[in-house]
Amino acid sequence: MKRFASLLIFTICFLCGVIFAAQEANTNDLNILTNISGDGALEVFETWEMNTRSNNDFIERKIFVNKSKNEKVENVSVSARYPNVSGERQFELYSGDLKFGMYNVLDSGDYYFIRCGVDKFNSNLIYNISYTIKNNVIGHKDCAEMKWYIFKDELLTNLGSVSGEVYFPASTDEEVNAWLKTNLSNMQLKEIGDEKLAFFANNLVGNSYIELKTLLPNNMFNTLVNTSDDYAKDDIIQKEVTKIAKENAKREFRNNLINTFEVILLLILFLRLFNLIKVAGMTRKIKPTERVSYSKELPYDGITPGQALFIKKRGNIYMGNIFSAVLMSLKFKGVIDIVDLDSSSGGYIKILNQEPGLYLDEKLVFDFLLEYVNKFGKEKMQVSIKMLKMYISNNTERVNKLKKDIQRELKNSIKTFDESENRKISRYLRNIIYYLIIMIIMNMVHKDGYDIFTLHTWVSIVSVISMFFCANIAYNANVFSEKGENEREKIRAFQRYMLNFKEYGAPPAVAIWEYYLIFATAFGISDVVLKEIRENYINMGSEPCWEIFNICEKIVKSNFSKCFVMAISSK
Numbered sequence: 001m002k003r004f005a006s007l008l009i010f011t012i013c014f015l016c017g018v019i020f021a022a023q024e025a026n027t028n029d030l031n032i033l034t035n036i037s038g039d040g041a042l043e044v045f046e047t048w049e050m051n052t053r054s055n056n057d058f059i060e061r062k063i064f065v066n067k068s069k070n071e072k073v074e075n076v077s078v079s080a081r082y083p084n085v086s087g088e089r090q091f092e093l094y095s096g097d098l099k100f101g102m103y104n105v106l107d108s109g110d111y112y113f114i115r116c117g118v119d120k121f122n123s124n125l126i127y128n129i130s131y132t133i134k135n136n137v138i139g140h141k142d143c144a145e146m147k148w149y150i151f152k153d154e155l156l157t158n159l160g161s162v163s164g165e166v167y168f169p170a171s172t173d174e175e176v177n178a179w180l181k182t183n184l185s186n187m188q189l190k191e192i193g194d195e196k197l198a199f200f201a202n203n204l205v206g207n208s209y210i211e212l213k214t215l216l217p218n219n220m221f222n223t224l225v226n227t228s229d230d231y232a233k234d235d236i237i238q239k240e241v242t243k244i245a246k247e248n249a250k251r252e253f254r255n256n257l258i259n260t261f262e263v264i265l266l267l268i269l270f271l272r273l274f275n276l277i278k279v280a281g282m283t284r285k286i287k288p289t290e291r292v293s294y295s296k297e298l299p300y301d302g303i304t305p306g307q308a309l310f311i312k313k314r315g316n317i318y319m320g321n322i323f324s325a326v327l328m329s330l331k332f333k334g335v336i337d338i339v340d341l342d343s344s345s346g347g348y349i350k351i352l353n354q355e356p357g358l359y360l361d362e363k364l365v366f367d368f369l370l371e372y373v374n375k376f377g378k379e380k381m382q383v384s385i386k387m388l389k390m391y392i393s394n395n396t397e398r399v400n401k402l403k404k405d406i407q408r409e410l411k412n413s414i415k416t417f418d419e420s421e422n423r424k425i426s427r428y429l430r431n432i433i434y435y436l437i438i439m440i441i442m443n444m445v446h447k448d449g450y451d452i453f454t455l456h457t458w459v460s461i462v463s464v465i466s467m468f469f470c471a472n473i474a475y476n477a478n479v480f481s482e483k484g485e486n487e488r489e490k491i492r493a494f495q496r497y498m499l500n501f502k503e504y505g506a507p508p509a510v511a512i513w514e515y516y517l518i519f520a521t522a523f524g525i526s527d528v529v530l531k532e533i534r535e536n537y538i539n540m541g542s543e544p545c546w547e548i549f550n551i552c553e554k555i556v557k558s559n560f561s562k563c564f565v566m567a568i569s570s571k
Contacts, residue, residue, distance in 0.1 A: 028049040028050070028051060028159075028160040029047075029048075029049045029159070029160050029161050029162075029163075030046065030047070030048055030049070030159055030161070030162045030163075031046070031047040031162075031163050031164070032044065032045070032046050032047075032150065032162070032163070032164035032165075033045040033046075033047075033164070033165055033167075034148075034164065034165070034166045034167065035166075035167045036136075036137065036146060036166065036167065036168055036169050036216075036220075037169060038169045038170075038220070038221050038222045038223070039221070039222065039223050039224065039225075040134075040135055040136055040137030040138075040139070040144075040221060040223075040224045040225065040226065041132050041133060041134045041135065041136060041137075042132065042133040042136045042146075042148060043075075043130075043132050044130065044131055044132070044133065045128070045129075045130045046061070046127075046128070046129045046130070047126060047127070047128055048126070048127040048128075048129065049083075049126050049160075050123075050124070050125050050126070050127055051123050051124055056118065057097065057098050057099070057117060057118065058098045058103075058115040058116055058117050058118060059115070059116050059118055059127070060113055060114070060115050060116075061113070061114040061115075061116075061129055062111055062112075062113055062151075062153065063111065063112045063113075063114065063131070063133070064110060064111055064149040064152035064153070065110060065111070065112060065133065066110075066147075067109075067110060069135055069136070069138065069226050070134070070135045070225060070226070071133055071134060071135050071136055072107075072112075072133075072134050072135070073105070073107075073112040073114075073131050073132065073133055073134075074131070074132045074134055075130070075131060075132040076093075076103075076105050076114055076129075076130070076131045077090075077091075077128075077129070077130045077131070078090075078091035078103040078114070078116050078127065078128070078129050078130075079091055079127075079128045080100075080116070080119075080125050080126065080127045080128065081125070081126050081128075082122065082124065082125060082126070083124055083125075083126060088128065089101055091103045091116060091117070093105070098115060098116070098117035099117045100117045100118060100119040100120075101117060102116075102117045103115060103116045103117065112131075114129060114131065116129070133148070135225045135226055136148060137216075137221065137224060137226065138224070138226040138227070138228060139218055139221060139224040139226065139227040139228065140218075140227075140228045140230055140231065140232040140233065141218075141228070141229060141230060141231045141232070142218070142231045142232065142233040143215045143216065143217070143218060143232065143233040143236075144215070144216045144217065144218050144220065144221055144224070145213070145214075145215055145232070145236065146212075146213065146214040146215075146216065147211070147212075147213045148211070148212045148213075149209075149210075149211050150164070150210040150211065150212060151208065151209050151210045152209060152211070153209065159201075160202070161200070161201065161202045162187070162199075162200070162201050162210075163198070163199070163200045163201075164198065164199050164200075165196055165197070165198045166196060166197050166198075166212070166214070167195060167196045168194075168195055168196060168216060168220060169216075169220040169221060170219075170220045171194050171195045172194055172216070172217050172219075172220065173194065174217045176192055176193075176194075176197070176214065176215065176216060177214065177215040177233075177236075177237060177240075178192050178197050178212070178213065178214045178215070179212070179213045179214075179240045179244060180199050180210070180211070180212055181210075181211040181212075181213070181243075181244065181247070182208065182209060182210045182211070183208055183209060183251070184201060184208050184210075187199065187200075187201035187210065188200075188201070197214065199212070213236075213240065215233060215236060215237070265438060266462065269432065269436075269462070269466065272432050288482075288485040288486045288488065288489035290486045290489060290490070291489065292489055292490055292493035293493065293496070294493050294494075294496045294497040294500075294504045295490055295493040295494045295497055296494075296497055296504070296505075297494070298490075298491075298494060298519070302359075304326075304329070304359045304361055304362065305322060305325035305326065305329060305518055305519050305521070305522035306322045306325070306326070306361035306406060306410050306522065307361070307410055307413055307414060308491050308494075308519055308522060308523075309321065309322060309325075309522045309523060310407075310410040310411070310414065311414060311484065311487055311488050311491055312488060312491045312492060312495070312523065314488070315411070317403070317406065317407060317410065318524065318561065318564075319399070319402070319403050319406070319561075319564040320559075320560045320561025320562065320563065320564040320565065321521060321522050321523070321524050321561060322361065322365075322406065322522055323365060323560050323564065324521050324522075324526075324555050324556065324558075324560050324561070325518050325519065325521040325522035326361065326362050326365040326366075327349070327365070327555060328517065328518045328521055328551065328552060328555060329362060329518050330358075330362060330365070330366060331551060332514055332515070332518060333357075333358075334352060334353070335351075335352060335353060335358070335366060336349055336350060336351055336352055336366075336369070337349075337350045337352055338350075338551050338554075338555070346384065346385040346386045346389075346554075346558060347384070347385045347554060347558075348382045348383065348384050348385065349369065349382060349383055349384075349385060349388065350380075350381060350382035351369065351370060351373055351381040351382065360409040360413060361406050361409055361410060361413075364402060364405050364406055364409065365402075365406075368398075368402055369383075369388075372388060372391055376391075385558055389558065389559075389560065389563045392560070392563040392564060392567055393563045393566045393567055394567070395567065396567045399564060399567040400567070403564075414484070432466065436463045436466060494519070495523055495525065498516055498519070498520050498523075498525065498529050498532075499525060499528060499529065499532065500532070501532050501533065502532070513533065513549075516529065517529065517530070517549065517552045520552075521552060521555070521556065524561075526552055526556050527556055530549060530552060530553060530556075533549070534549075
């Protein structure tokens with residue numbers, strides 16, 4: 001279950017990282033003031049309230065021009081000021097590397113790029129960018145056509161709001177036709193008057209475009225470079241009406257389809273969450289029925305140190321502890337010998353025989369040792385502990401394979417402890433993750449902006465809340481059945497006994513202290529147990545017993561745990 005919790009938390013962090021990364025240069029608000037001059041030029045004044053949280057040296061305004069109409073950008077000016085601070089800084093035109101207070105203009109085919117240096121010490125700035133688009137308006141026999149791509153290519157940043165006013169060359173009593181074309185449904189023409197038109201929208205998401213087309217009376221203009229002998233007004237109106245109707249229908253169909261899927265997914269999600277809550281509530285109630293303060297005996301015969309640690313940690317293992325414990329177990333069983341612990345090499349591990357009667361986790365560790373010995377110490381069938389530690393630290397792939405193999409075998413060996421309801425939790429969590437990912441993707445392609453009253457906004461909120469909720473359930477869910485929880489309670493009682501011999505009394509036989517130390521090493525408490533034994537029961541031991549004590553101390557000091565942590569963490 002912890003893996004599910006980690007996956008969900010990672011997913012949340014990843015999505016947040018993507019969102020923040022995409023908004024390194026986030027625009028709070030954009031205001032555009034445009035004058036249409038009598039010669040068909042557009043005099044544009046833009047105010048950008050920016051938060052530049054990127055490592056880039058500049059921000060960029062991309063302006064499309066139609067070279068077939070001889071459009072071009074002239075009279076560029078850039079200035080900036082800090083919010084709530086009077087006065088502004090006029091930027092200088094510069095062709096080299098940009099710094100704050102400098103800008104440049106690049107003519108690149110169909111686009112002009114206005115690049116402005118940023119203040120890396122203060123990300124909040126208000127940029128004023130002005131420019132003129134020459135020769136924009138086309139004069140027909142019956143109208144003058146203004147076609148302006150405010151953003152032709154898709155806008156790469158999010159906008160808190162965008163507002164604009166376009167002033168005509170002169171006031172008119174005649175009809176003015178205007179169309180605002182965009183892939184956003186929440187953007188619209190706010191006003192079409194006799195002197196100007198206005199548009200406005202809130203919460204614009206990235207991946208958006210905006211195009212404004214206006215038909216004005218010819219008598220507003222005096223000298224137009226672009227002219228036509230056609231009567232184009234009726235044809236333009238018909239085409240625009242048809243095009244907008246098709247685009248609206250297409251967008252409405254897409255949104256309805258997305259909304260339908262979102263509703264279906266929400267219903268399925270709520271059903272899954274209900275079942276998940278029900279099952280999780282049942283599993284949380286599983287508690288051990290046998291409360292034991294301490295135990296001098298292992299929970300059952302034949303349990304290995306790895307199994308005991310696996311049960312105690314509810315599915316987690318610490319490779320360094322298991323490896324050290326298994327080394328001692330193999331020594332105890334006479335499969336290996338550990339000698340010369342006081343030498344400069346830190347001691348040697350010598351292969352004595354390949355006894356077939358090993359438990360699966362012991363067999364995996366023994367095969368790992370034998371593999372290393374056959375490579376580097378086959379002649380004497382022994383290796384130094386110092387060289388073994390270096391091998392472990394530097395062989396990430398092999399060490400991770402050993403860990404996975406041990407985890408698999410330990411899990412298979414205690415299947416009777418598995419809680420069947422937890423398999424249901426795993427299935428529900430996995431399905432919920434899939435649904436959440438689908439809904440998040442659907443919201444990413446949704447281009448209507450985020451508004452508190454829109455369905456996909458609520459879907460996003462529900463998705464995030466569900467992720468945290470599922471992560472909490474995954475983290476707190478039981479791993480074992482009632483039988484497993486009872487065995488875990490016995491193992492914990494066994495650990496409490498080893499930590500306090502003085503309070504609970506001496507072991508039934510000194511000879512089994514060796515066995516105790518093997519499990520103490522697996523639990524990571526061998527140093528405490530050794531201290532307890534030496535302080536309170538030193539007079540009760542025998543020479544064979546103290547040998548394993550000394551070996552245990554040396555193995556603990558060898559710090560195999562550090563070697564395995566280094567190898568596993570470098571994956």
